[in-house]
Amino acid sequence: GxxxxxxxxxxxxxxxxxxxxxxxxxxxxxxxxxxxxxxxxxxxxxxxxxxxxxxxxxxxxxLRTRLGGTRTHAERVLVAGDAAGLVNPLSGEGIASALESGELAATHALAALESGDFSAQALAAYSQALEARYKADWRAARILRLAVSVPRLLNRVFRRLRRDKELALLIGHIIIGHKSPRLALRPTTLLRLLA
The missing domain is CATH 3.30.160 (Double Stranded RNA Binding Domain)
Known part of the structure; x- marks a missing residue:
């Protein structure tokens, strides 16, 4: 925590x-x-x-940290931010994803206005866009959250980060949401973290 x-x-x-x-x-x-x-x-x-x-x-x-399990669209409805499960599973931060999903919702709402079609079927593209943007990152963030809950592993990683400033910067950017958590799970990054 x-x-x-x-x-x-x-x-x-x-x-x-x-x-x-x-x-x-x-x-x-x-x-x-x-x-x-x-x-x-x-x-x-x-x-x-x-x-x-x-x-x-x-x-x-x-805080809902899992995209899925709740519909993010219905007829005349688009769900964004915390309500859509878009709180970062690693950091608990949700403002950035709320703003980004709000922008996606606005884009899809404008498309619905232009076409005159507000059906659930027409708005399904919004949910697909959310999944494309967040699903893999949130899965990686949940894996990282589990990893950092193991004190011995966390201590080892921090010792490594003290010696490798470039790696520390990458992990810092991942934690604050500026880079994808999937970058931490790349084999080359894992080798550096656990060396």
Whole structure:
């Protein structure tokens, strides 16, 4: 999982944690406890949150990271962003894919306006475009997410990244969504990561 602290101005911040559901179910990880440890004793928050008080109740929301399982089109309907399962499985980020899928939806909506055909069959091309753009990347991201959940493997990869700045830059770009996660699964990249 991961934690965050996003300043929001006026002395407020969004503080939270993201944990994959199988860790909660299998390992008994309690998100509230992870968050409490982060707020009270993590080096990143030490001193910054000493006098902080919650401005509202703790809230949790599942993030859909799997394209498929939910229809992304129907008659007169196109579904984009989080609702379409377009949260990055590796990072939990969803803004970039929301914007990109929104742009794809707009393109297909314009085509429907021009043709006058808003049927599910006519809008199916949108779902096909989403799959073509995201399915392979999201599959690779899920594989990487599983790999980084193994502490010994993660530690080995980080030791390697400290010695190989070019490889570290590639992995950084993958994590923030600027490059395809499939690049990390190429045999040449895997050999470099595990060398």
């Amino acid at each position: 991961y934690t965050w602290l996003f300043p929001e101005g006026d002395g407020c911040a969004n503080v939270g944690t993201g944990i994959v559901i199988w860790r909660v179910r299998r390992d008994g990880v309690v998100p509230r406890e992870v968050l409490a440890r982060f707020v009270s004793g993590h080096a990143a928050t030490e001193g910054r949150l000493a006098r902080a008080e919650p401005v509202g109740p703790l809230r949790g929301h599942p």
